[in-house]
Amino acid sequence: MLCPICQQKTLSQTSHKCSDYLSKHTFTLLNCHACGCYITQGISQNPTTDYYGTAYYNSKKGKFSPLIEKIFRFNHKRNAQFFYKNFQPKRVLEMGCGRAYILRELKQLGVQVYCLESAGAAEWILKNEDVNVLTTEQENIWPTEFFQLIVFWHVFEHLPDPITALEQATQVLEKDGVLCISVPNISSYQAQLALATWFHLDVPRHLFHFSKKGLIELLERHDYEILKVTSGDAIQNLFGWFQSLANLFTPYAPNTLYRFLQGGSAWRKVAKFPLLIQLLTAIIWVPIGLLGYIIEELTAHYGTVTIFAKKKV
């Protein structure tokens, strides 16, 4: 089969059976031997209603309990400051902005901020008054070469057609403008440890699973110059290790620890026995996870990867 990412006929079915911790549906994966990317198979006809909704977003107040939410917000504030300091954009587009932490911070710094969301996103996302949120159903919204910076922050892997989204983003990005894509890295060691229960696999919400190499090559083929390839979010990378290791002890109830940390209604639905096992085995997965995290950072096999690329033509 033809790989949509690298355009080679090197895509084939794998034997991985991956279960969704929310819908309990099972999915299979295709793998490309050339670029190392994977693609989720077996999605329902109504992915937005079947796989997202309140179980995924939790609530408007946040996806996590207040302390974790504060850490996320702080992280996004640092990301926004990094974008501002390094690229000084006048106009920024974020593809899928969720609670819009990055954009709200950039707006405070005087940047004009825009977000493109799927029409099926939660109403509180679409009606965010701080940000200009438009949906993919509205066509030709911006003139070509309108933005100096376009960000896909843990969004690219959710898109049913990331290649077309990349081409659309390229159209509205200025020449010499910067594209920033941050995604889970399926060529990381934590992913290869036990792919089907890897925390960041998150099937079926993640449809495309990029390897660092596959994503770099994709951008280069679309006339981008790679400026920087860095480790993604430290918390995501470290938690990816912790949760993926804890899942090995309760493969029938994955991501229990994560739902516990989410708090609110997510936590109330968690089966308490697997949670107890995941908590008690912390004595094993904390030291191994820390070691795995350090090795990944030192060898550039990051659990999540962020790529900055400049539009050349």
Ligand SMILES: [Zn+2]
């Ligand atoms: Zn490929």
